[in-house]
Amino acid sequence: MKIQESAENYLEAILMLGRSGAPVRSVDIAEELGFSRPSVSVAMKNLRAAGHVEIDAEGYVTLTERGCEIAQTMYERHVLISDWLIFLGVERGAAVRDACRLEHYMSEESFLAIKRHIENWKSEIYQQRS
Amino acid sequence: MKIQESAENYLEAILMLGRSGAPVRSVDIAEELGFSRPSVSVAMKNLRAAGHVEIDAEGYVTLTERGCEIAQTMYERHVLISDWLIFLGVERGAAVRDACRLEHYMSEESFLAIKRHIENWKSEIYQQRS
């Protein structure tokens, strides 16, 4: 069962919303992603069936271990890519919008290569300055 | 009428196939992209309706000016991104696969920023060596 882009986005949104500590409801996810409540409702049903989230009696959504792993991968990529684009001079809004899409279409290999590149690049700059 | 990812891919494939000078048929596009002939047939009908390609009596497909513009944008991005990933150490196959997807999801702004970054980076290397 291959995970889809949309599923990855939902999981990432749930992770981000949960970081404040407040419980996450369907309507919060809909608000965050700009989707309708029915869309989120159906998506949650599918994510639950796939074992990526759990939904308690109050309707609060939590990530399972598997779901959390995916969400964190996406989040890490999102941050790396958007920070990096911003660093390259891309306007923040555009950088975040692009990162939101690019994060889903990059192999692990490419992601790691970029990460490595940024780290090397930063340490070079650091050496030049010291 | 927003251009879709699939349309961009078809146009890019037509451009690439046409570079050898040989006329481009539907079946060549199908072969190139790994799609069925009916899928390509329908896609060509849509691309023609949208004014992105022309199809002559022999079934040869050519890009219109508008179509060619899109194709070249995609191709330029494809080459930049895949070359760059390869340069960063990503295996060629993975780099090309990733580039094929990433090229559609990047704003012009981000693309230019990356291009600029690569050029700067290369010139730094050059200066170090000279």
Added chain:
DNA sequence: CACTTATGTTAGCACAAACTAACATGCTTG
């Protein structure tokens, strides 16, 4: 000429992922 092969097309299907309309349900509040 009859057959095969290559190519293109049409019709109909499948699936993902969004939407709206309509309804259920429970909380708040005049």
Added chain:
DNA sequence: CAAGCATGTTAGTTTGTGCTAACATAAGTG
């Protein structure tokens, strides 16, 4: 308590984009 609001769900629709089955047509070949 009754009305309204927030939230969730179900059903059915839309759109994009692929597929297979079946057929049309032209070209080459025994």
